[in-house]
Amino acid sequence: MSDIVMELRDVRRTYRIGGGMFGKQRDLHALDGVSLQLRRGEVLALVGESGSGKSTLSRILLGLEAPTSGEVFLDGAPVASIRRRAFAARVQPVFQDPYSSLNPRKTVRQIIEAPLVIAGGVAASERLRRVRELLDILRMPERMLEAYPSQMSGGQRQRVAIARALISRPEIVVCDEPTSALDVSVQAEVLNLLMELRAEFGLTYLFISHDLAVVEYIADRVAVMQSGRLVEVADAEALFAAPAHDYTRRLLASALTVPAESSEA
Numbered sequence: 001m002s003d004i005v006m007e008l009r010d011v012r013r014t015y016r017i018g019g020g021m022f023g024k025q026r027d028l029h030a031l032d033g034v035s036l037q038l039r040r041g042e043v044l045a046l047v048g049e050s051g052s053g054k055s056t057l058s059r060i061l062l063g064l065e066a067p068t069s070g071e072v073f074l075d076g077a078p079v080a081s082i083r084r085r086a087f088a089a090r091v092q093p094v095f096q097d098p099y100s101s102l103n104p105r106k107t108v109r110q111i112i113e114a115p116l117v118i119a120g121g122v123a124a125s126e127r128l129r130r131v132r133e134l135l136d137i138l139r140m141p142e143r144m145l146e147a148y149p150s151q152m153s154g155g156q157r158q159r160v161a162i163a164r165a166l167i168s169r170p171e172i173v174v175c176d177e178p179t180s181a182l183d184v185s186v187q188a189e190v191l192n193l194l195m196e197l198r199a200e201f202g203l204t205y206l207f208i209s210h211d212l213a214v215v216e217y218i219a220d221r222v223a224v225m226q227s228g229r230l231v232e233v234a235d236a237e238a239l240f241a242a243p244a245h246d247y248t249r250r251l252l253a254s255a256l257t258v259p260a261e262s263s264e265a
């Protein structure tokens, strides 16, 4: 098995913007020729200022959007050749805001088992067994099974979102700011949990974060984006010790000027 679990080759994503009452139409290059390899079992953090293209890249990895040009590979196979359902089971998201990403009308049990219901082929008894197993791993009490999101704290909701991501036994989890909507005291708990789950299930993470203290804490490697391009990809330790690119240096320097509360996480 190759060391590379997912790969982007010269991926571009262009949006046509403007026009109508906003003036002339033009192309916005959200991703402008990005090549990136995700290594099996690593935490690869994606950082860069707002609008640099991080979410666009994550949506492409998740198959929620197709590149305008370039190619994406999963375990060496072009993603375009993999059936949608099979792909979704192997690459799962955890989004930023557990308040809006969970359906308020569904119970925890229904939310967590939903990916298996959609994929089909797993009996109800087996689905329940897997939901229970995950609740146990995530240290959530069994009585939570029939609870609704409104009855839970932010940290509990994010655990439910993580359980939903893991129920189909994915290889890759794409986390887009998974702890930034949580209280600082809960952030570390959720981060530690993500790291435990990586060891337990052999997961690979792409981890988007604005919070460089969080990135330094959990990332093996860091990819730095600026205006739709990757300007630096390096081992986390080396990058934080001696950033090679000027933009990375500025990003690290500007992080030092914000309040230090995130370092508690």
Ligand SMILES: Nc1ncnc2c1ncn2[C@@H]1O[C@H](COP(=O)(O)OP(=O)(O)OP(=O)(O)O)[C@@H](O)[C@H]1O
Binding pocket: 015, 016, 017, 028, 029, 030, 048, 049, 050, 051, 052, 053, 054, 055, 056, 057
């Ligand atoms: N559906 C879309 N239509 C038009 N423009 C878009 C669309 N999605 C993203 N963009 C633009 O593409 C660029 C990259 O956006 P993206 O959300 O990927 O950046 P980001 O680094 O994730 O930002 P943030 O950290 O604020 O989430 C931005 O200029 C954004 O306005």
